[in-house]
Amino acid sequence: MKRVFFIILCLIGGWISIQAQAKYRVNSYEGEVQYKQRGQNSSWQAVKLDMVLESLDSLRVGKESEIHVVDIVRNKRYTFDRKANDAIYQLVNDAKNDLALRILRSLNISLASGKPDTLKHTMGLLGAGSRGHGSKIDYYDMAEQLAWIGAQACSGEKSPKIEGITLKRHKLSGGELDFEFENRTDKDYHINVLHVNKRTHAISLCYVITQEIAANSCPITPSGFCSCAMDVYFPDTQDDVYVLFATVEPYDTEILDNELEYHYTNTTKKTHSDIQYMW
Numbered sequence: 001m002k003r004v005f006f007i008i009l010c011l012i013g014g015w016i017s018i019q020a021q022a023k024y025r026v027n028s029y030e031g032e033v034q035y036k037q038r039g040q041n042s043s044w045q046a047v048k049l050d051m052v053l054e055s056l057d058s059l060r061v062g063k064e065s066e067i068h069v070v071d072i073v074r075n076k077r078y079t080f081d082r083k084a085n086d087a088i089y090q091l092v093n094d095a096k097n098d099l100a101l102r103i104l105r106s107l108n109i110s111l112a113s114g115k116p117d118t119l120k121h122t123m124g125l126l127g128a129g130s131r132g133h134g135s136k137i138d139y140y141d142m143a144e145q146l147a148w149i150g151a152q153a154c155s156g157e158k159s160p161k162i163e164g165i166t167l168k169r170h171k172l173s174g175g176e177l178d179f180e181f182e183n184r185t186d187k188d189y190h191i192n193v194l195h196v197n198k199r200t201h202a203i204s205l206c207y208v209i210t211q212e213i214a215a216n217s218c219p220i221t222p223s224g225f226c227s228c229a230m231d232v233y234f235p236d237t238q239d240d241v242y243v244l245f246a247t248v249e250p251y252d253t254e255i256l257d258n259e260l261e262y263h264y265t266n267t268t269k270k271t272h273s274d275i276q277y278m279w
Contacts, residue, residue: 022055024069024088027077031065038087055089070235074204075197077235093210099232100213106230108221111182117225131216137251143259145275146245147268150196150203153243153279154265162276165189167244177236179206180228181244183221189246191221192253194277195234196241201266205257206234206242218250245277 026047034044038056047067053059059080061067066081069088078095107116153159164185170178181191193206207230209217221227234242 027068029067032062145273147263151265176233182226194243199239201264
């Protein structure tokens, strides 16, 4: 019992440490947005473009105002567009939950008929096939495999192919990317996209379903369907590399994404992987 309690304390301590270290750059903002650095003697001040804020700093977003910040290490963009007065890490957590809802409400479209079904409905039909069981998965090993795969994608090597699965990139007018992937195989695959920041060597998942929205969930693209219209967009700079990967077995996307914070493409070692991938 003492050992379990110690592990829990270590996990909490690690989470607090990560929160304290996370930094965000102000990418853009509109309306009335103020910030306050952590500490009792700090005062509210107007935000400025390109300024760097820490996750324990606070933001005050006025009515009909919004701000876009970028996680400096992972190069992930978050939008705060509702009236708020909270610590940045809490606003980021809320934004992650919003993205998780969009993913769950996204469309799986039948390749044969063009008929759309919501992903939530499809997950219900497949039952446990869309649920990851953390105790059966070595998330450290899976994250290390993905780090090695991300390193291959950054090396300039030719992309492998996954027979029957395609990845389509759609460039938006704002310069961001939207992804669509098709599954023409005879299997139901859990398909996700790995985001690599070439500058910092950090990796993360593009599609994460948080515990607050649906515990242990994993997006699935059934046989004969494509996944699109998720209303989740991604940066497209010289530092951004994206890798589609597919697994038959489900996994908890939030647990995996959290584990990926400790793995980097420049420190990974060559490893055997049964994960299918392409870029």
